[in-house]
Amino acid sequence: MNRYGVSLLAAAAVFSPYCGAEYGVSANRILLGQAAVFSGPAAQLGIQMRNGIKAYLDYVNERGGVHGRKVELVTEDDRYEASSAAAASKKLIDEHRVFALLGYVGTPTGAAHLPVVTQAKVPLVGMFTGAEILRVPFNRYVFHVRASYYDETEKIVEQVVSTGGKRIAVFYQADAYGEAGRKGTEIALTRRGMAIHSSGTVERNTVKVEDAVKSISASEPDAIVMVSAYTSCAEFIRQMRKAGSGATFYNVSFVGSKALADALGNDGSGVAISQVVPFPWGSAVPVVKEYQQLAKKSGFADYNFSAMEGFLTAKVMVEALWRTGKNPTREGLVDALEKMHDVDLGGFYVGYSPKNHAGSKFVDLTIIGRDGKFLR
Numbered sequence: 001m002n003r004y005g006v007s008l009l010a011a012a013a014v015f016s017p018y019c020g021a022e023y024g025v026s027a028n029r030i031l032l033g034q035a036a037v038f039s040g041p042a043a044q045l046g047i048q049m050r051n052g053i054k055a056y057l058d059y060v061n062e063r064g065g066v067h068g069r070k071v072e073l074v075t076e077d078d079r080y081e082a083s084s085a086a087a088a089s090k091k092l093i094d095e096h097r098v099f100a101l102l103g104y105v106g107t108p109t110g111a112a113h114l115p116v117v118t119q120a121k122v123p124l125v126g127m128f129t130g131a132e133i134l135r136v137p138f139n140r141y142v143f144h145v146r147a148s149y150y151d152e153t154e155k156i157v158e159q160v161v162s163t164g165g166k167r168i169a170v171f172y173q174a175d176a177y178g179e180a181g182r183k184g185t186e187i188a189l190t191r192r193g194m195a196i197h198s199s200g201t202v203e204r205n206t207v208k209v210e211d212a213v214k215s216i217s218a219s220e221p222d223a224i225v226m227v228s229a230y231t232s233c234a235e236f237i238r239q240m241r242k243a244g245s246g247a248t249f250y251n252v253s254f255v256g257s258k259a260l261a262d263a264l265g266n267d268g269s270g271v272a273i274s275q276v277v278p279f280p281w282g283s284a285v286p287v288v289k290e291y292q293q294l295a296k297k298s299g300f301a302d303y304n305f306s307a308m309e310g311f312l313t314a315k316v317m318v319e320a321l322w323r324t325g326k327n328p329t330r331e332g333l334v335d336a337l338e339k340m341h342d343v344d345l346g347g348f349y350v351g352y353s354p355k356n357h358a359g360s361k362f363v364d365l366t367i368i369g370r371d372g373k374f375l376r
Contacts, residue, residue, distance in 0.1 A: 022329050024099025030069045030321065030328065033092035035113060036105035036128070037080035041205050041231040044259040044306070046105045049128055050075060051300040052310025053103050055291070056318065058298045066321045067328075074098065078109050080205060080229075082175075085112035093120045100125065100333055102317050103310055106254075107131040107177030108204065117141060123333050125320070126313030128306070129254060130276065131180035135358065143337050143352060144359045145313050146276040149252055153184035153225060155274055155363040156250045157192070160223040167197040169221035169247070171212055171236055173228040174201040181227025181252050197221050202228055207235040217243040224249050230256040234263035237271060248272065258304035261372045268368040275364045278348055279376055280308040287312065287346030315345050316359075 024031040034053065036046030053073060061070045074096050076088040085108075092098050093116070101117060104110055105128040114134065117124050124142050127134060130149035134142065160168055170185050172178030178201065186196055198219035200212025209232060216224060217240055224240070224247050226233050233255050240247065251260065251273040261268050278285045280292070280303040291311045295301060316337075321328060323336035342351040350359045366374045 022099060023093075023097040025069070025328055028069055030066065030071050031096065031098045032071060032073050032317065033096055033098035033101050034073060034075045034103040035078050035085065035088035035092055035101070035109075036075065036103060037109070038075065038077040040079050041207075042080045042106075042229045042256070045080075045128060045229070045254070045256045046077070048256070048258070048304055048306035049103045049105055049310040049313075051298075052291070052295070052307035052312075053314040055295040055298040055300050055307070056311050056314035059294045060318055066318060067326045071318065071321065078106075078113070080106050080109055082108040082112040085109040086116050089113045089116040093117075093122055098122070099328070100317070100330065102126050103313050104128065107134065107180055108175045110134045111176055114139065114142070121330060123330055123337070125317045125337070126309070128309060129177065130252070131177060132183075133176055133180065138355070138357070140334060143316070143357045145316055145350060146253070146309060146359065147361045147363050148184075148358070149180045149227070149254075150184040150187060151361050151363050152252045152274040152276065153181060154188045155365060156225055156252075156272075157185060157188035159272075159365055160248070160250070161192060161194075165222035165248070166194070167219070167221045167223075168194070169198040169200075169216045169219060169224045170196050171200050171202070171209075171216060171224055171226045171228065171233075173204050173232070175204050177204075177254065178227045181225065185225045202232045202236070204229075207232050209236040209239055212236060213239045213243060216240070217245050220245075221247045223247055226251045226255065228255070230260040230263050233260055234267075237264060238267055241267065250274070253305065256306055257366070257374065258302070258306065261368050261374070264368070265372070268372060269370045271368045273366050273368070275305055275366055276360070276362060277305055277308045277312055278362075279364065279366065279374070280305055281374065285347035287315070287348050290346055312345060312348060316340075316350055319343060319345075
């Protein structure tokens with residue numbers, strides 16, 4: 001029987017005696033929380049992640065929810081600032097009393113969220129970051145859906161070297177996120193007997209890239225690995241091209257691909273971005289077709305990689321909720337996730353175990369075309 005064939009009326013009769021022993025769970029609702037950036041220069045990252053999550057939850061709820069309970073989402077804005085992160089998670093856990101968390105965005109914020117989440121023992125699924133500091137040491141309560149930045153930078157370096165590039169520079173955000181990408185690039189280059197050719201940094205939530213442009217441009221690199229948010233990356237690319245650089249620009253997925261393309265406009269042609277989810281405009285992968293249909297239905301037809309990632313994150317969470325059973329607990333959700341081995345979400349696979357919460361190692365490369373559209 002289709003799991004969404006359960007009627008809400010019948011479900012209410014079955015679950016009415018259940019009081020909701022766990023926070024965030026009642027007879028007819030499971031409440032999930034998302035702390036992410038919804039304001040400021042990086043706002044589109046959180047907004048699109050939320051759009052993807054909501055598109056799938058809308059679909060699930062239309063069909064009676066999970067075991068008769070609607071799955072609802074409440075959000076808090078951490079502004080992509082570490083100083084605001086802990087309070088946002090505490091509010092979700094202590095005031096909203098959510099059952100579980102999903103769709104967090106960012107490395108520096110993630111590092112500040114994690115102690116709160118871990119101490120409260122609240123499961124967190126799908127962080128929009130690939131940083132090692134959020135993966136090592138292993139955390140029982142954190143489950144990743146995307147590949148790591150080490151996976152992404154390895155793919156980028158492999159591509160540059162295979163096309164004859166030798167001088168590889170790094171432009172990175174001066175925080176834990178930027179350092180994760182810089183370190184990943186260094187590891188990939190060392191593996192090939194190479195070193196970072198030059199580097200430059202930018203402060204988070206600013207576009208002060210002049211010093212980085214000056215130092216990197218002077219070194220005349222063949223390619224530049226970029227590890228920052230879309231506003232600063234767009235400004236860096238513009239200024240580098242004005243300085244006469246002929247380098248190829250490679251961004252990691254966190255940049256926010258659609259937001260970067262929009263910010264660059266006509267200056268975006270030829271800029272490359274590594275991706276950790278399937279191409280959201282394709283038609284060959286079943287989960288992409290599902291995403292397109294449901295996003296359009298929910299009013300989020302501006303397809304993009306960030307929303308695609310949110311959609312996949314929601315699918316992982318919902319699948320785990322089904323497997324947790326009719327009387328869900330947080331520990332039961334963790335156990336259910338750890339038993340999800342090589343689960344097919346529709347052509348995109350995730351797998352967890354009691355010792356591995358990495359989820360996926362999928363990485364693809366895309367390029368912004370002349371019309372702002374993405375090419376594979």
